Amino acid sequence: MWVTRFAPSPTGVLHLGHVASAMSGLSYARPGGRWLIRMEDIDPQRCRPEYARQLLEDLAWLGLFSDAPVLYQSACLAEYRQTLDILEQMGVLYPCFCTRSDIARESAAIFSAPHAAPDGSLLYPGRCRSLPAARREELLARGRPHVLRLNMQRALECAGGAESLYYNTPEGRRVQCWPALFGDVVLARRDIPASYHLCVTHDDAKQGITLVTRGEDLRPATDLHCLLQNLMGWPRPHYTFHPLLCGADGRRLSKRDNARSVRAMREAGMCKEEVMRAAGF
Numbered sequence: 054m055w056v057t058r059f060a061p062s063p064t065g066v067l068h069l070g071h072v073a074s075a076m077s078g079l080s081y082a083r084p085g086g087r088w089l090i091r092m093e094d095i096d097p098q099r100c101r102p103e104y105a106r107q108l109l110e111d112l113a114w115l116g117l118f119s120d121a122p123v124l125y126q127s128a129c130l131a132e133y134r135q136t137l138d139i140l141e142q143m144g145v146l147y148p149c150f151c152t153r154s155d156i157a158r159e160s161a162a163i164f165s166a167p168h169a170a171p172d173g174s175l176l177y178p179g180r181c182r183s184l185p186a187a188r189r190e191e192l193l194a195r196g197r198p199h200v201l202r203l204n205m206q207r208a209l210e211c212a213g214g215a216e217s218l219y220y221n222t223p224e225g226r227r228v229q230c231w232p233a234l235f236g237d238v239v240l241a242r243r244d245i246p247a248s249y250h251l252c253v254t255h256d257d258a259k260q261g262i263t264l265v266t267r268g269e270d271l272r273p274a275t276d277l278h279c280l281l282q283n284l285m286g287w288p289r290p291h292y293t294f295h296p297l298l299c300g301a302d303g304r305r306l307s308k309r310d311n312a313r314s315v316r317a318m319r320e321a322g323m324c325k326e327e328v329m330r331a332a333g334f
Contacts, residue, residue, distance in 0.1 A: 092127075
């Protein structure tokens with residue numbers, strides 16, 4: 054019996070890609086398990102309470118209800134800060150004062166072209182990692198904007214090396230993780246107090262998630278999440294990955310591409326069974 058979760062960001066209304074993701078987790082949780090809803094709403098620029106409310110309304114119309122109170126990440130900021138404090142005490146975090154253009158310019162100078170991590174972000178060359186302590190304290194005292202980065206090499210040493218990092222699939226297959234491919238990843242941004250990577254691993258542990266069902270696009274990030282779980286001593290859930298739902302043009306259904314919303318389908322007179330079929334269930 055699995056404990057799974059559906060964790061949308063309330064930056065728009067529910068669409069078929071959401072439904073497919075939600076049902077993927079629910080299919081493992083039923084019968085006998087638990088299926089939880091989490092709102093990943095820590096981005097103040099894009100997330101809105103009305104979207105969260107509408108997401109829950111549309112899920113309820115489909116007959117999908119969380120087996121526990123909905124967790125809102127915006128209510129967990131102090132807990133994320135505590136996690137960052139622990140990582141700082143372990144010596145695996147450092148402040149980075151570089152801008153995106155700084156990183157692109159330095160990366161191009163070192164590698165001939167900017168290198169990317171598995172999630173598409175620029176691979177950080179490491180300038181601030183070796184910043185003298187006095188200079189670092191001076192910049193912090195002056196209020197210089199910065200992010201907090203994970204010192205990947207030190208983190209791997211604290212975690213016992215890459216060979217200790219792996220996850221299991223529901224079928225029992227062990228998959229080796231290679232988080233070093235992400236380089237010194239950002240765990241807290243200037244505008245958001247904690248990154249997706251930190252929040253999602255914290256919340257999976259807090260909610261007792263035993264199986265994470267996620268899209269294929271997030272498979273690479275799982276390696277980094279396993280590293281954070283190891284560092285924090287959090288339980289490591291099993292992982293499985295579902296195909297991304299695509300439209301007739303072959304493109305992934307997403308809010309940014311104006312995927313047809315469940316609400317629009319409801320207003321057009323479709324019943325929930327028709328919506329489920331359109332999502333592949």
